[in-house]
Amino acid sequence: MNVHWTPTVQAHRMKKPPQTSHYRLRENARAKRVILKVRPHEGLEVVIPRGFDRRLIPEILEEKRTWIEQAWRSLEAQGLSPSEPPELPKQIQLPAIGKTVTVSTVRQNGPAVELIPSFHKATVTLRGAVTDRAACLTLLQEWLKRLGRHCLPPLLQRLSRETGLSYRKVQIRGQKSRWGSCSAGGTISLSWKLLFLEPPLVRTVVVHELCHTVHMNHSQDFWDLLSRLEPEAREKDAALRDAVHAVPAWANWKPREPVRE
Template sequence: MLNFHITYPQLINCMLETTIIKKSIRKNSKNISLRINHKGEIIITSPYPLSAKKYQQIIKNNQTWIEGHLIQHLNSQNNCFPENIKLTALDKTWHIEYQKTPSKPKLMSLNENSFIIYGNYTKIEVVQLLKRWLTQQAKQSLYPWLQQVSHEITLPYNSVSIGHHRAQWGSCNGEKHISLNAKLLFLPSILVRHVMIHELVHTIHFNHSINFWHCVARYDAHWKENKKILKTADNYLPDWI
């Protein structure tokens, strides 16, 4: 049985880590301004380019304001929670039940194909519980999947982890540690395999040179098509993620 709950500080930290920050340069602007748009993205507008350190300072100095407005934004969104989650990569669908109680928000498995979220939850707490559930599913499926692909193409790696990256489906560092995005589970299996091959090839080619792509092509005959589709793969993701 899968059972866990979320605390408020954990929720805030995750929101700040996954919120998209966009930079806008407008020469006619008199001051540096900060706002949150209808998508929940942070927009920093300035009359001139700023350094990365300056952007970080702006976020830090306005953290309380940002937290409050992000919570307000998410709670003001449509409170229609997902009734089903389909993980296309696994060809599986789960049904979700909801029950309001005075307790802390929790998620509990009911059987292999359904689970329940109960407690005094808000929309953002439901989203965070679903993300934790997704991470658990990713660990159970993507870990052995990557190992299988690694054996097939004889490119070993040292370690693997699961994350919720904003702009990457996967990554591989110089120590041959591979990180995979939990959201890969919403994609067709052929794209998941393409990402895994891509990252495994990085264990021997630490760039995107001609040799790198030749190696990818050796293991993925349709890599060009898969690479192109991957650029718009966000279309496979549900709205709540």
């Protein structure tokens, strides 16, 4: 695959924000209450139940300020500052497609960073203001998303023909907590982070979502269908829960979003 793509990202200086004024907000339909997490390199995450009044969040954060600051200091003491993005990878292991990609940097004057990929040589070069890790990580994630768009839809098409299960269209996204999903209209969304998994697990995820085109739930009928198509589906489903650790921190990193009033 020849990918001629040299996007740029403007470099910027990151300043440590007040611990409770910046956070990432995530809605979880299964959550019963508000959950606060301070994650390495990612900072504060606020998980809310579906339908929760977001205007209440600032008050909750103020009440938990002491705990948040203690958690923040604990991570900093371990060298895992939430205020800074992770280090750039030197190599990217992509088991799903059997590739190990070498990442190199070329520092040049200027305010921007560009990414120059060579798939056949299995290299990615970041050139420009490469001291801006946030800009570099953003480009690496965008490149992997493009790679996912190239590699994952053909697999979905092949497994659709193999299983006889059809879908309407496919989307490649960067979900953090889900490998894939299927809408009632037959749209299958797959995470580009599947590239970090072994091929048998990727296959299981894809077949799992195809089965949702028949059963939009996890009923016994769903599991019966999936198990016929993937005899070790339940074992692989358990392995997928552990497989989140195969995704490196830099691939999950996102700049913190400001508080939404």
